[in-house]
Amino acid sequence: MFRAVELGHVIAGPYAGLLLAHMGFDVIKVEPIAGDPTRRDDVMGDSIFVFLNRGKRSIALDLKKPEGREIFLKLIGRSHVLVENLSPGALDKLGLGKDVLFGANKDLVYCSIKGYPSGSRKGNWPAFGTLVEAMSGVMWANGRSRLPASITDMGAGLYCALTVLWALLFKKPGYYEVDLFQSDLVWLGYYIIALQTLGKAFEASGDKLPFWAPYELFKTADGEIYIAVANDAIWARLCKALNTEACGDPKFATNAGRVAHRDELHAILESRTAKFKTAELLDLLLKNDVPAAPLVDIRAVVNDGDAHWDLTKAGGRDGVRVPRAPLPGSLDGVKAPEVGEDGMEILEELGYSEQEIRLLAEKNVVKI
Numbered sequence: 001m002f003r004a005v006e007l008g009h010v011i012a013g014p015y016a017g018l019l020l021a022h023m024g025f026d027v028i029k030v031e032p033i034a035g036d037p038t039r040r041d042d043v044m045g046d047s048i049f050v051f052l053n054r055g056k057r058s059i060a061l062d063l064k065k066p067e068g069r070e071i072f073l074k075l076i077g078r079s080h081v082l083v084e085n086l087s088p089g090a091l092d093k094l095g096l097g098k099d100v101l102f103g104a105n106k107d108l109v110y111c112s113i114k115g116y117p118s119g120s121r122k123g124n125w126p127a128f129g130t131l132v133e134a135m136s137g138v139m140w141a142n143g144r145s146r147l148p149a150s151i152t153d154m155g156a157g158l159y160c161a162l163t164v165l166w167a168l169l170f171k172k173p174g175y176y177e178v179d180l181f182q183s184d185l186v187w188l189g190y191y192i193i194a195l196q197t198l199g200k201a202f203e204a205s206g207d208k209l210p211f212w213a214p215y216e217l218f219k220t221a222d223g224e225i226y227i228a229v230a231n232d233a234i235w236a237r238l239c240k241a242l243n244t245e246a247c248g249d250p251k252f253a254t255n256a257g258r259v260a261h262r263d264e265l266h267a268i269l270e271s272r273t274a275k276f277k278t279a280e281l282l283d284l285l286l287k288n289d290v291p292a293a294p295l296v297d298i299r300a301v302v303n304d305g306d307a308h309w310d311l312t313k314a315g316g317r318d319g320v321r322v323p324r325a326p327l328p329g330s331l332d333g334v335k336a337p338e339v340g341e342d343g344m345e346i347l348e349e350l351g352y353s354e355q356e357i358r359l360l361a362e363k364n365v366v367k368i
Contacts, residue, residue, distance in 0.1 A: 001026050002168065004081035005072075006056065009036050011129065011150045012113045012180065013085030014052035015157030020081070020164065021055035023329045028079070028346060029056045030063075030072065033367050035339035046336075050314040051322060053336040059347070060340030060367035063094050067365040072096065073104040074350045081164050085113035088124055098175055109167040110174070111160045116181045127180060129153040136184035141191060143204040156183040213258040214238075214265060217295060218273040224295040225278055227269075227285065231255065234290060241288040242272045312336070340367035 003026045006017035014029070014036070021027040029036075038048040059075075061068040073096075076082060082101065084091065091097055102108060115127020122135070129152035133139040139146060160178045167176065185192070194200050194211075202210040207226070209215035217224045229235050232255065239247035246268045251257045258265055273281055278294050285292040301307065302321060309321040310332040324330070343366050347357045360366045 002081065003028065003079040004083060004164070005030060005075055005079045007082065007084035007086065007091075008113075009085065010038055011048070011052065011153035012157045012160070013083055015150075015154045016083045016085075016111065016113065016160040016164070017056060018052050018054065019158065019161040019325065019327065020083075022325050022327050022331055025081070027056040028075065028342075029053060029058045029337065030075070031058055031060045031339060033060050033062050033340075033364060035060065039339065045315050047314060050312060050320075050336045054310075054312055054322070055331045055334045056337060057342035057346060058337035058340055059343045062365050063096070065363075065365050067360060067363065069095060071347065071350065071352075071360075071366065073100070075346070076101055076104045076108060078350065079105065080107075080109060080168065082108055082110045083113070083160060083164065084111075087127075088114060088118060102175075107173045109164055109172075109176070111163050111167075111176045111178060113156050113160050114177060114179045117179050118177060122181070129180060132180040132184055136181055137188055137191075138184045141188055141202065141204055143206050145206075152180055152184055155187070156180045159183055208262070211259065212255060213262045214269055216266065218266070218270050220273055220276055220278040220281055223278040225273065225281055225285075226293050226295060227273075228291040229255075229258075230291070237288045238285070238290045241284050241290055242269065244268055244272050310334070343368045 001024065002020075004017060004020050005028050006013055007030045008014045008017055017027045017029065036049055036053070038044070038052070039046055041048060059071075061071055063069055063072060091101075098110070101110060114123070115132055116122035116125055125131075125135075129150050130139075130146045133142075133146055133152050138152070156178050160176075163176045163178060167173065191202055194202065200211075204210050207217040209228075212228075212230050214227055214229050217226050227238065229238055232253075235252075235255075235258070246252050246265055251261055252265055276284070282292055282294055296304075308324040310324045310330065311319050312322050312331070312333070313335045314320040322331075324332070344357060347360075347366065347368075348354075352360070357366070357368060361368045
């Protein structure tokens with residue numbers, strides 16, 4: 001079994017560790033004595049921590065103390081992977097720079113997640129995901145809205161996990177860096193190509209896809225429905241299904257024309273969709289092979305029978321549903337660890353005696 005040490009906090013590093021745990025890695029989360037700050041958020045409770053840390057073992061260490069660093073380096077020496085998302089230079093200040101880490105394990109795969117590329121002008125900027133979205137163009141392209149949850153941080157965590165798997169597969173130990181800024185830029189890849197080759201900058205507006213139309217939400221008699229017309233063939237099928245005046249208007253005959261006259265087209269189509277109940281309209285559109293889906297809020301999604309769920313413990317409750325990652329393996333029935341819950345076990349694996357462990361705990365080097 002591969003062992004990964006996760007010196008992560010909040011989102012990006014822990015998400016990389018979560019993906020590795022899901023795929024069967026022995027992931028050891030190294031936390032400060034007080035624990036990861038997301039354990040006790042006064043708005044989100046423990047929901048962030050539980051989601052990101054299921055299936056891991058926890059050891060709580062004070063890395064500012066020599067004994068804590070000694071334990072950490074022994075752990076590195078017996079592991080295959082290190083994942084961390086600390087601020088730039090944080091490990092160097094602790095005396096745990098790359099030279100020290102690779103001195104403890106020359107075969108280590110070390111993935112560091114940062115906000116911006118190390119050594120860049122923005123290298124030391126604060127790296128919260130939403131700030132990076134503002135800087136990367138993602139927020140502008142998303143209608144000046146932040147992405148929901150922590151998609152930017154989790155995207156970087158995903159790239160880190162992929163990097164780890166690549167390095168292990170091809171036996172390429174070493175230091176790898178993933179940054180949130182570059183991860184966000186990748187999401188805008190074909191927008192950036194179009195800007196250079198066509199001179200077009202696509203600024204999104206809420207639900208509307210800026211380069212195809214109609215590709216947006218429409219009101220129904222009892223809700224809203226998303227209709228996605230990606231080409232002229234689908235437009236013809238939508239015309240057949242709705243039989244509106246827009247279908248005979250030459251300015252709507254091409255996608256470019258529909259994009260150029262989007263607001264006018266939207267009003268015409270919505271005058272038809274608003275006469276249908278959502279379920280009725282969805283049935284009509286799907287029967288005519290028109291891509292569509294109802295707008296559903298999270299309260300309905302959590303009860304969706306087509307979704308795959310893992311069960312865990314959160315907020316003091318058992319049987320809490322968590323979306324299952326579409327990966328091999330499973331974390332069903334697995335909980336997140338308490339602070340330092342596995343410290344005794346991990347230290348014994350590293351060769352510490354019970355007496356030595358008790359002494360380390362008394363000195364507040366480790367929490368057991």
